[in-house]
Amino acid sequence: GAVVSQHPSRVICKSGTSVKIECRSLDFQATTMFWYRQFPKQSLMLMATSNEGSKATYEQGVEKDKFLINHASLTLSTLTVTSAHPEDSSFYICSARGVPEQYFGPGTRLTVT
């Protein structure tokens, strides 16, 4: 099956700093990628849809100025958490749209201290 990678797998940052998470489709091109967030013992919630070459579409309640998404190529989307706060600590999972499935990355554990 198709492979999606994420980097880093874990990151710890201080409050107020920014952190970038990369999502790559390794063996296929993805015009559309998705970013999900998962808090402990909860389900995955869609944050935004990333479209190659155009602006991302954010779900209601997700601050687009805080969670910057760039999908500059058909194999790479990045999520930058700006001015991170402890409440942004979560598991961030990206996904690339394939046929017939969405393929998921292994996730990035973000801890903001």
Next chain:
Amino acid sequence: SQQGEEDPQALSIQEGENATMNCSYKTSINNLQWYRQNSGRGLVHLILIRSNEREKHSGRLRVTLDTSKKSSSLLITASRAADTASYFCAFMDTGRRALTFGSGTRLQVQP
């Protein structure tokens, strides 16, 4: 988006027993999928059932879909300790491009 509801929220069984989890949703869907997630890890795709299918099997997994009731069930037969994980249904709304996830069932299989 309308998140799916799963029940039970948590399930504890003995090895060898069967485990059944249910998922309900509110929209029209193209397909419904089930995923497994071990604690703190990524998702593992288990099975996909299309909206025109009623039942599908894969190894020890059996999935049913009733679009009239907007519900699906996942049956794991002859469970093993290694099946301990959280299980999520996920569905593709006909009007959206991203998967929407159910609330999840935490399965504990006691050896």
